[in-house]
Amino acid sequence: MIETIQSFFRGLAQTHPKWNFIFFYEPSQWARIVSGLSVTIELSVACIALSLVIGILGAWAQGSPSPFLRWLTQGYIQLFRNTPPMIQLLFFYFALGQFTPTITGPDGWTEEPVMSNIGWAMVSLSFFAGAFNVEIFRAGIEAIPQTTKEACEALGMNRLQTYAYVVLPLALRVSLPALNNNLVNLVKTTTQAIAIAVPELLYQMVSIWNDYASAQNAAMTVLFVTYILLVGALAFAMNRWERTLHIPGFGGGR
Amino acid sequence: MSDNSPWTADQPIVSIKNVRKSYGEFEVLKGVSFDIMKGDVICIIGPSGSGKSTLIRCINALADIQDGSIKVEGQEVHDAKLDKLALRRKVGMVFQQYNLFPHKTALQNVMMAPLKVLGQQKKDVEMRARALLKKVRLEGKENAYPGELSGGQQQRVAIARSLAMQPDVMLFDEVTAALDPETVKEVLITIKELAADGMTCILVTHEMSFAREVADHIYFTDRGVIVEHGPPSTFFDNAQDPRTKAFLGQIL
Ligand SMILES: Nc1ncnc2c1ncn2[C@@H]1O[C@H](COP(=O)(O)OP(=O)(O)OP(=O)(O)O)[C@@H](O)[C@H]1O
Ligand SMILES: [Mg+2]
Numbered sequence: 001m002i003e004t005i006q007s008f009f010r011g012l013a014q015t016h017p018k019w020n021f022i023f024f025y026e027p028s029q030w031a032r033i034v035s036g037l038s039v040t041i042e043l044s045v046a047c048i049a050l051s052l053v054i055g056i057l058g059a060w061a062q063g064s065p066s067p068f069l070r071w072l073t074q075g076y077i078q079l080f081r082n083t084p085p086m087i088q089l090l091f092f093y094f095a096l097g098q099f100t101p102t103i104t105g106p107d108g109w110t111e112e113p114v115m116s117n118i119g120w121a122m123v124s125l126s127f128f129a130g131a132f133n134v135e136i137f138r139a140g141i142e143a144i145p146q147t148t149k150e151a152c153e154a155l156g157m158n159r160l161q162t163y164a165y166v167v168l169p170l171a172l173r174v175s176l177p178a179l180n181n182n183l184v185n186l187v188k189t190t191t192q193a194i195a196i197a198v199p200e201l202l203y204q205m206v207s208i209w210n211d212y213a214s215a216q217n218a219a220m221t222v223l224f225v226t227y228i229l230l231v232g233a234l235a236f237a238m239n240r241w242e243r244t245l246h247i248p249g250f251g252g253g254r
Numbered sequence: 255m256s257d258n259s260p261w262t263a264d265q266p267i268v269s270i271k272n273v274r275k276s277y278g279e280f281e282v283l284k285g286v287s288f289d290i291m292k293g294d295v296i297c298i299i300g301p302s303g304s305g306k307s308t309l310i311r312c313i314n315a316l317a318d319i320q321d322g323s324i325k326v327e328g329q330e331v332h333d334a335k336l337d338k339l340a341l342r343r344k345v346g347m348v349f350q351q352y353n354l355f356p357h358k359t360a361l362q363n364v365m366m367a368p369l370k371v372l373g374q375q376k377k378d379v380e381m382r383a384r385a386l387l388k389k390v391r392l393e394g395k396e397n398a399y400p401g402e403l404s405g406g407q408q409q410r411v412a413i414a415r416s417l418a419m420q421p422d423v424m425l426f427d428e429v430t431a432a433l434d435p436e437t438v439k440e441v442l443i444t445i446k447e448l449a450a451d452g453m454t455c456i457l458v459t460h461e462m463s464f465a466r467e468v469a470d471h472i473y474f475t476d477r478g479v480i481v482e483h484g485p486p487s488t489f490f491d492n493a494q495d496p497r498t499k500a501f502l503g504q505i506l
Contacts, residue, residue, distance in 0.1 A: 145353075148355070150349070151354075151355075151412075154314060154342060154346070154347040156343060161371065165355075170357055247356055247357050247399055248402050
């Protein structure tokens, strides 16, 4: 089976020299794709999780009685929403990276930073997407009518109970469509980590076509298809989630 | 009965004395006083903006007051040390807009507060909740979400939800104002049955024939004061104050 595929693409590269899918018959190049894809997935999953945490904490801080906390959150949101994510990546890696301590590497004599470029990409991209998540969750919470919270109060619930049992479950449902968009955007934005040499999928593909110019068209095709599948999978999962949470008669009908 | 307060049933269950309430510069309640005995049904009527909702919201501490006193079963409501949960167990409230929890079924709506707030046993709560839904004639709708119910049905779920806390006093703020004329009746029947069972009810309403039928006493408010009050027969047929007459003239 694998042999057939390999010989098919080897043959294709000979008859059509501009379509050299080298990674489909050279195991060493295939390994680069696999490793790039796994970094991309790792980066996406970590950033989604971290940006959700930032979103929840930020929405909470925005509603806090402390003006300092509110001001801080607002400043964070403005900074990260209104600057390009690529610049944020460069800033985190090159500007903040130089202040992080180093540790002695496994070989016993090189010094390595405690935070790798992948680590910085995770932090930077999470902060980027997190800024949008704060606003998305905030909007969800604000969409819950004051009167609904009053009904909770009249039933003897305290603030925590009101949030846990009523406001947050409803706010989540309001937030999901916007959250869906933002997370899809986040997965696409992970490609910008190439700027700080994170060996994710785009980085690996560019490396391949730098090494084998004939593989450029093939590599681009694979990139498009892979991202369509990745984003498709995420959107599918989010839509499923939206549907399981859907309540008859609440929000947009489906 | 609750704790060790000296309140006994021969004293007013709700006692309101000279209550003043302002929003900023604007004084909404300008010294309102009245008493309600246990088992009584009173109706508050009056023009829009006269402070009816504000008054009713002060009784269960959803709004605070600037001056005067409100006592429920002998306990001062506007006291910094007030145990709000204890107050809200005694005083139930039903809103004009139902305010059900849209992500919970009718049964779950009714069960939520006893379960989460009072920490009662699920089995007992469920049995009581089913009985309450039956009482408000919603048997068979236990698993329907609010969005699947008519306004009148939602409002009756809201009444059952409030009753699940086993209150001693029920507040109703224009609970039929958002309903279609056909469904108004089913909600009024439910309230009437509740009143007949001996529940103390304070109702803000624009349904005059209903007020005449169920109320023991009617209070007419205008611009933050009680202009006139009396039992329905004298109030409706023999109003004295020109403002009451004008209002009744418009409505009846
Ligand atoms: N939260 C608030 N902040 C400021 N003003 C308020 C607030 N709530 C009510 N008011 C004002 O207080 C006055 C009385 O309002 P209230 O809702 O008690 O009237 P109402 O008699 O219930 O009227 P309606 O029949 O229209 O329900 C109104 O003029 C209203 O604008
Ligand atoms: Mg009102």
